[in-house]
Amino acid sequence: MGEDQQVLVTGGSGFLGGWCVAELLRRGHPVRTTVRDLSREAEVRSRVMNLRGGTAEADADDRLSFVAANLHDDSGWEQVVDGCEHVLHVASPFPLVQPKDPDELIVPARDGTLRVLRAALKAGASRVVVTSFGRRRRRQRRGIGENAGRVGLDRPRRPERHCLCPLEDDRRARGLGSGRGAG
16 A cells, blocks of 8 residues: 555544554555544544654644545445545444344444445445454353353353444445455
């Protein structure tokens, strides 16, 4: 990846997105990032600077740009991706409380990923990276003795709702990219 190639990072206000932006700037890349609301630009810039250790090259601020985009909305994604050689799609809905209906989380994540992938394909981005979030279950101690350290063996496991999103995204992304070749 050449230093002059623009990289789009979706979800720059998120934990992973912020770290991606900081590292790309550290490596000298021009970065465009998405936020749902441009009023958060100063907050995100400050956080990215802190992630970089508070030091920045003189032009790092000039190499970071912000665009408003929403994973729930089709409008604007082609313009967001236009001119970006690479796309890191790390944005995903992440509610503080798990919804009772898994589709409340899966559908927006899947549809948002498809919006970004379609726009990246149309814009001719040479590389698209889609990340996802999965949470590890903690081992629960059940007391001293033979059951100590046993993890949920008394009930069947089922994937948590947010862990289903990457599976669905991957199936659909493979369908979108088929015929385009691996890259």
